[in-house]
Amino acid sequence: xxxxxxxxxxxxxxxxxxxxxxxxxxxxxxxxxxxxxxxxxxxxxxxxxxxxxxxxxxxxxxxxxxxxxxxxxxxxxxxxxxxxxxxxxxxxxxxxxxxxxxxxxxxxxxxxxxxxxxxxxxxxxxxxxxxxxxxxxxxxxxxxxxxxxxxxxxxxxxxxxxxxxxxxxxxxxxxxxxxxxxxxxxxxxxxxxxxxxxxxxxxxxxxxxxxxxxxxxxxxxxxxxxxxxxxxxxxxxxxxxxxxxxxxxxxxxxxxxxxxxxxxxxxxxxxxxxxxxxxxxxxxxxxxxxxxxxxxxxxxx
Amino acid sequence: xxxxxxxxxxxxxxxxxxxxxxxxxxxxxxxxxxxxxxxxxxxxxxxxxxxxxxxxxxxxxxxxxxxxxxxxxxxxxxxxxxxxxxxxxxxxxxxxxxxxxxxxxxxxxxxxxxxxxxxxxxxxxxxxxxxxxxxxxxxxxxxxxxxxxxxxxxxxxxxxxxxxxxxxxxxxxxxxxxxxxxxxxxxxxxxxxxxxxxxxxxxxxxxxxxxxxxxxxxxxxxxxxxxxxxxxxxxxxxxxxxxxxxxxxxxxxxxxxxxxxxxxxxxxxxxxxxxxxxxxxxxxxxxxxxxxxxxxxxxxxx
Numbered sequence: 001x002x003x004x005x006x007x008x009x010x011x012x013x014x015x016x017x018x019x020x021x022x023x024x025x026x027x028x029x030x031x032x033x034x035x036x037x038x039x040x041x042x043x044x045x046x047x048x049x050x051x052x053x054x055x056x057x058x059x060x061x062x063x064x065x066x067x068x069x070x071x072x073x074x075x076x077x078x079x080x081x082x083x084x085x086x087x088x089x090x091x092x093x094x095x096x097x098x099x100x101x102x103x104x105x106x107x108x109x110x111x112x113x114x115x116x117x118x119x120x121x122x123x124x125x126x127x128x129x130x131x132x133x134x135x136x137x138x139x140x141x142x143x144x145x146x147x148x149x150x151x152x153x154x155x156x157x158x159x160x161x162x163x164x165x166x167x168x169x170x171x172x173x174x175x176x177x178x179x180x181x182x183x184x185x186x187x188x189x190x191x192x193x194x195x196x197x198x199x200x201x202x203x204x205x206x207x208x209x210x211x212x213x214x215x216x217x218x219x220x221x222x223x224x225x226x227x228x229x230x231x232x233x234x235x236x237x238x239x240x241x242x243x244x245x246x247x248x249x250x251x252x253x254x255x256x257x258x259x260x261x262x263x264x265x266x267x268x269x270x271x272x273x274x275x276x277x278x279x280x281x282x283x284x285x286x287x288x289x290x291x292x293x294x295x296x297x298x299x300x301x
Numbered sequence: 302x303x304x305x306x307x308x309x310x311x312x313x314x315x316x317x318x319x320x321x322x323x324x325x326x327x328x329x330x331x332x333x334x335x336x337x338x339x340x341x342x343x344x345x346x347x348x349x350x351x352x353x354x355x356x357x358x359x360x361x362x363x364x365x366x367x368x369x370x371x372x373x374x375x376x377x378x379x380x381x382x383x384x385x386x387x388x389x390x391x392x393x394x395x396x397x398x399x400x401x402x403x404x405x406x407x408x409x410x411x412x413x414x415x416x417x418x419x420x421x422x423x424x425x426x427x428x429x430x431x432x433x434x435x436x437x438x439x440x441x442x443x444x445x446x447x448x449x450x451x452x453x454x455x456x457x458x459x460x461x462x463x464x465x466x467x468x469x470x471x472x473x474x475x476x477x478x479x480x481x482x483x484x485x486x487x488x489x490x491x492x493x494x495x496x497x498x499x500x501x502x503x504x505x506x507x508x509x510x511x512x513x514x515x516x517x518x519x520x521x522x523x524x525x526x527x528x529x530x531x532x533x534x535x536x537x538x539x540x541x542x543x544x545x546x547x548x549x550x551x552x553x554x555x556x557x558x559x560x561x562x563x564x565x566x567x568x569x570x571x572x573x574x575x576x577x578x579x580x581x582x583x584x585x586x587x588x589x590x591x592x593x594x595x596x597x598x599x600x601x602x603x
Contacts, residue, residue, distance in 0.1 A: 002374055002377075002407075003374070006405060009401065009404050009405050010405070013401045016397070016401075017390060017392065017393060020392045020393060020394070020397070020433075021392035128390075131387065131388040131390070132384065132386060132387030132388055133387060133388060133389060133390050135353075135355055135382075135384045135387050136384075136387065136389070136402060136446075136449055137402070137405060138354075138355055138373070139353045139354065139355065139371075139373060139380065139382045139384075140373050140377060140378075140402060140405040140406040141373055141374075141377075141405050141406075142372075142373060142374055
């Protein structure tokens with residue numbers, strides 16, 4: 001009970017610190033700005049494609065893009081095309097039911113948030129170790145509750161940022177996208193926020209784990225980015241045909257240790273099909289956090 | 302006699318090939334102020350870290366408040382620590398940070414606010430409660446750091462260089478603060494290079510050198526207050542004239558100061574009275590009577 005209380009206090013302080021130092025504001029603006037800019041670019045590209053198609057078919061183009069895209073998305077041809085690309089008919093059937101901008105938002109969260117998480121969270125513990133401020137807390141609470149509090153605080157910070165991104169996409173779509181369905185899009189975005197949050201949680205675990213490895217803030221940031229690069233490379237290598245053929249079962253068993261190994265399953269329509277991926281991503285968060293924590297716990301504060 | 306507030310026995314701590322603590326043993330008695338004195342690199346900061354549970358000793362026994370090694374979960378709020386060279390978080394407001402630390406050692410939100418108010422009064426920073434730590438001067442930050450060690454009125458307070466960077470007025474305030482903590486029953490372990498300040502407040506001293514205690518004991522005993530008296534004189538008389546009046550006198554002059562060693566078998570008060578009477582009779586002009594050596598003299602001659 002005492003430990004849980006301490007975790008909540010440290011996490012609350014971590015979030016409060018981020019608010020006070022305007023880190024939350026900067027992060028939220030970064031996510032919001034990125035989402036708005038990304039949505040604008042997407043809408044511009046769609047507008048260009050729709051105009052080109054309207055010209056080819058000699059029909060009048062709509063003032064705002066979206067109508068044709070949504071028609072296309074719900075067509076049997078699009079579903080067939082997606083099924084071939086994904087090699088998964090069930091998943092393709094699910095994807096075409098998602099409003100286009102919600103789908104875009106989900107794609108953005110999964111592909112861009114990990115980088116931002118690694119950039120911002122990998123210094124969370126290292127900063128306090130570098131300045132010695134950790135000592136003021138560690139004389140009052142065990143190391144575990146301090147570190148878990150940091151993890152929870154950073155996860156909450158990430159949740160706020162992911163939500164800010166959703167707001168950005170929704171508002172941009174509302175004003176710029178023809179046939180935008182506010183209700184269904186918002187509901188889908190909320191659902192994808194949750195899935196994106198769990199996906200990024202694995203990266204928060206990696207970042208906080210790494211943050212325990214060094215007392216140097218620049219080094220902890222560098223470690224975060226290097227690790228992000230390495231996991232990306234490993235994922236790419238693991239998908240080379242030659243590697244897949246040559247890899248033994250042991251190597252193949254290691255692939256699930258990469259968060260990216262679970263991203264496709266997050267889109268599955270049935271909760272029971274998504275559950276293993278969600279559980280595994282939470283487990284990866286705990287595993288990577290525990291590895292970093294164990295390294296620091298055996299050392300002096 | 303109650304158990305000491307703090308006891309270290311044969312504590313060793315190494316950093317690689319460096320022996321930071323090499324069999325350190327000493328005690329801090331309950332309700333006392335103990336001064337920890339030693340050169341830079343003697344192991345004082347490591348000692349504070351080990352007692353506060355921030356560093357793990359390689360060997361030896363540390364007993365904090367009779368509970369064994371310090372465990373923040375079991376003894377939240379019973380130990381206050383001012384670590385050396387630790388920066389407070391820059392963006393946090395003073396009262397926000399103190400409340401956070403008070404909450405972390407078990408206080409409710411209301412109690413944390415009350416403790417913070419009390420501590421801000423004690424370190425004279427009430428008017429800066431809403432300031433960000435980055436807006437404070439070095440001395441003010443030091444006072445906030447001292448203040449956090451006093452939250453929850455701990456039974457054992459460890460202060461590593463509390464007066465570092467403080468001006469003389471604040472040093473005097475800090476001295477009063479330490480004495481007030483002792484008056485309410487707290488036990489304090491204080492390290493400082495300002496020996497005159499330590500001498501003014503300490504009951505016990507521990508000299509440290511190369512990771513071990515080279516000398517420790519009550520201040521009066523270490524400085525020889527019961528055995529040595531200095532009389533600063535305006536017109537020092539001949540020693541022979543004094544010995545005519547007091548044949549058993551063991552004394553010598555250091556400039557115009559008469560340094561008298563009192564025999565252990567005699568009553569110091571009675572002998573002092575007789576010496577003073579003899580000096581007055583010889584019209585020596587007694588300017589000052591100072592018992593014992595200064596802590597600085599003892600430390601430097603050790």
